[in-house]
Amino acid sequence: MTIQINNLNGNVNIYNNECERSPLKDDAKPSNDTRTKRLFLTPDGIEDMQRTEEEKNRFRNYLTDHHLGQRQLDCSADNPIHKAIVCFCVKWKRLKYIDKPSPAAVLRFLTETCGISCASEPSALCTLLGRLFKSEYDKEVFFDVEDYF
Numbered sequence: 001m002t003i004q005i006n007n008l009n010g011n012v013n014i015y016n017n018e019c020e021r022s023p024l025k026d027d028a029k030p031s032n033d034t035r036t037k038r039l040f041l042t043p044d045g046i047e048d049m050q051r052t053e054e055e056k057n058r059f060r061n062y063l064t065d066h067h068l069g070q071r072q073l074d075c076s077a078d079n080p081i082h083k084a085i086v087c088f089c090v091k092w093k094r095l096k097y098i099d100k101p102s103p104a105a106v107l108r109f110l111t112e113t114c115g116i117s118c119a120s121e122p123s124a125l126c127t128l129l130g131r132l133f134k135s136e137y138d139k140e141v142f143f144d145v146e147d148y149f
Helices: 049-065 080-094 103-113 122-134 139-146
Strands: 002-007 010-015 018-022
Touching: 049 080, 049 103, 080 103, 080 122, 080 139, 103 122
Parallel strands: none
Antiparallel strands: 002 010, 010 018
């Protein structure tokens, strides 16, 4: 029996407990590569560096003021950082800074731009963020977030 697994890094074939890996061809790679997603974009689709820096500072100030600066991202839905970023995304969307928030772009913003560390796998965090964006946001946290705009 042969099992073939396709992923971003290539194909893995397993045959009689032996594994063989072959890289994907360039034309087989997904065009929607989540590693390149950015949260704040200009109308022509380029990262808006000024907006990114402004919103990073706003979000980091919120975390500091609420004593969350040392917290990590994890797979807990009640993590206060998760509640805050969902509310920030709602506000950013209302202000038309972003369209629909992409979990991969938000995670990249949190980790690479804001420097927040992860205690969980990025794919699990993206799944969690996707679920949180579809659910109702915390109104109390949202009122706190609005004070930063």
